[in-house]
Structure formats: C-alpha cells, structure tokens
Amino acid sequence: MGGDAGGIERVYRRRRGLPWLQFGLLGVICANAFFQAVNFEDPNARLDGPPAWLPLTAGLLVTATIARVGLEQLRAHTRVTAAGITVQGRLRSRSWAWHEVYDIRVEPAPRGNGRLGPGWLTYLYDNEGRRHLLWHLDDRQLTDPYAEVSELCLSAAPYRSLIWEPRPAVEERIRRGVARRRGWTWALYISLAVLLAMFVVDFWTIVDGRPDHPFLLLVCVPLASFALLGTLLSRFWQPRGGYPPAQP
Template sequence: MGGDTGGIERVYRRRRGLPWQYLGMAGLLCVNALLQVEHTSADDPYAPKWRPWVLLALVAVAVVRVLLEQFRAYTRVTAAGITAQGALRSRTWAWHEVYDIRVERAPRGSGRMAPQWLTYLYDLEGRRFLLRHLDDWQLDDPYAEVSELCLAAAPRRSLTWERRPNVEERILRRAARRKAWTWAAYGALITFFVMVVLDIGMVATGSPEHEFLLFVCVPLASFGILGAVLDRYWTSRPPRSLVQGP
C-alpha cells in the first residue's frame, strides 16, 4: 500500500505471490503442451497438427495474463477517484461516478489457489468492476479496508452511500446475466467433453471424423443457445441466491 494523505491516498499492489501449487500446475501444463507439440507427428502422422499448437497457445496466453495481473495490475485511490489498472488497460472513476464499493465472496471452486473475498466497484448503471489486489490475499481485512475508504471518501462525493432501488435492480439483473453466461460456459465445456467421447467412438468404429464441427461448432452453438435461454429466464426471474438483503 502506498502513502496515506488525509486517509484517502493509497495504492494496492501485489504483496503476496502465487502459491506454489498454482505455479506447479502452470508448469505442468506448459511441459505437457510442449510434449504434445513434439510428439504428435511421431506418434500419429495422420493426426491434425493444429491440436497441440492450439493447446500451447492457450497455455501461453493464460500464463502471460496471470503474470500481467500479478506484476502490472493495481488499484489506486485518490481524492479525485479510483483507478483500476488491469492486465492490459486501466479505467478511472471520479467519486461522483461511483455508486458503491463492495467486498463479495469469490466464485465457487477458487479454493486455496485464489482469493476468497474480492472487492468490486459498482457504477450508477449497475456495472461491476474488479478492484485488483484489494482482496484477502493482499490485505488482512479487506472489508475493514473498504469501510475505511468509503468513510474517507464520503466528503468528496455529491451522493451518499445509501442504496437506491433503481440501481440495485440494475445490479441484480446484471448479476443474473453473468450467472446465465457462466452456466452457459459450463454447459459448453461439458458439451466439448461429450464431443471428445463421441469422436473416440467414431474413430473406433471407422466412421468419418468431423473434428471442427464436433470440437468447435457444437460447443459454441451450445454456449450461445444455453446462454440466451438462461439469460432471458434469469433476468426476468433472478435466482434467490442473487437477491440481496436489506
């Protein structure tokens, strides 16, 4: 955290590195991708050459993004507003543009390899933005830190921190939309694995293979259809888990 001027000037950067389990998993993925690239031609000269290279590219992109998130990203809080620097781009909000700052539980499945509590900025349109490194990995008590920030920023805002029904409704609908497309992504992943099993069966029976159709078109179609259906349903009837208390 940077210097403190009047209780509001501060910068949140990485203080704690990634756990060794995370780094070990990333290393294993990289090694596996390299081995796949090296041995595909030798093991099966008729196998598609694009598979291992796509895997290697995806792993490389993921590793680079994680490194940028760790060493480039930060959150800066000043008397003028908040700046969130991400892996590639930054965004700044003046205090009058900030509706609320909330500490929320991280998505399920993060386990010990990711923060359990994350901090988000909400604007007046109900849009949510992650404030990086303002979490329980880098801070002992992110909730107390955010409460202190909101208290210090109150005199610099033309608005109070009170909740507004119209903005809360927008936040709820956007949360329902995120949930819908997250579940659509899960459905597309399940569809992909089903297509892998189907492709194995086709190879075993000598049937013609349609890899692009099975591994790209079908999962993407399932993602779009499932996302559209869930989006329409959940935005009109938000799940109880998204309904915020008073």
C-alpha cells in the same frame, strides 16, 4: 498498500508472493501440449490420437493464460485518492471520480478457494450499475478486505456529493447483471460437459471405423452450445437480488 495521514491516499498492489503453484500447473500443461503437438508431427507417431492442431491450440491458450496471470500480478493495481479511484488493468487504466461511484462491494470470487486464488474480491459499481474489479483489494493481499472497504467508504464520504445509500433503479440493474453473469457461467459449465461428450463421440467413431470430424465435434459444437445457452440463460435467468453494500 500505502496511505497518507488523511487515510484516503491508498495504492493496492500485490504484496504476497506470486502464485507459483498456479504458474507451475499451467507450465506443465503448456509443456505437455507443445510436446504432444511436436510428437504428432512425427510420421511415425500414433495415428489414433487427437489431431495435431488440438494440443498446439491448447498450448497457445495456456501460454496466453500464463501471460494474463503474470500481468495481473505484476502490473495491475488500484489507486484511491481524494479525486476518485483509478484501476490499472493488465494493459490499460480507467478512472472514476467519487460522484461516479455508486458503491464498493466485497463479493465471493467465482472460483476462488484461498490457495490458487482469492476467495473474496472487491468490485466498484458505477451509477449505471456496471461492475468493475478493483485489483488486489482481496483476501489474498489483505487480511480483512471487508473491513478495508468499510474504512475506505467512510474516508471517501467527505469527497462525495452523494451519500452511500441504495437507489432502486441502480439496484435493479445490478440484480440483472448478476442474473446475466450466472446465466453465462452455467452456459460455460454445460458447454464443458458437451465438450466431454463430444470427446466420447469422437473416440467412438474412431473405434467404430467411421469417419471422424474432430474440428466439428470438439470446437464447433461446444462453441455453438455455449453461445446459444449463454444467450438464452442470460436473458431468462430471473434475478434474485444482488450483494449487500460493503459499507456500514
């Protein structure tokens, strides 16, 4: 992070080392998936294993994940100036003038544990209540992101035409956004359980000598359950309140 004498010119980039453990685990999974894909193309390979397209698809997904994480670490950053905030994402950037920023909040990461990823992330909320991630303004790159955001909000106050105060209409949109995200998150968890169950069903049909349908069981059913549950849960999940503002 760099800053000028006024304290408002700041750039948040990756400061600590790359998450090599995360890259290593993804690399091992990717290599194993491609090995399995090549192995199942061998006519002498076992016939009771998964179809050849399954490990190949898994390998491609893991490769895409590695590329995404690499772009996050090397390219993504957040720039704060007197004019506003600019977020450079993996491929494109987006800017907000200060009067377009409703709030900046530090929130717990969905799956962060402090080792494989940050435990706390910082989000910008615009005047419509939409949430946007501020890259590298987290507890992996900063010692105390909450204190950093509080200082940032105080430094930005002279450049805003509005004071930092809650607005009921925007807070309600934020709460509904929290409910939608939780609904889709639970839909993902349940769909993963459905996928595991479909693995068991597919294995049982093979053992029982009946025709198996791996694409239907391992792809179509989990995706359909995710879409259906996500739509229902995100619509009917009751909001219980958003996160408190990060600034004092």
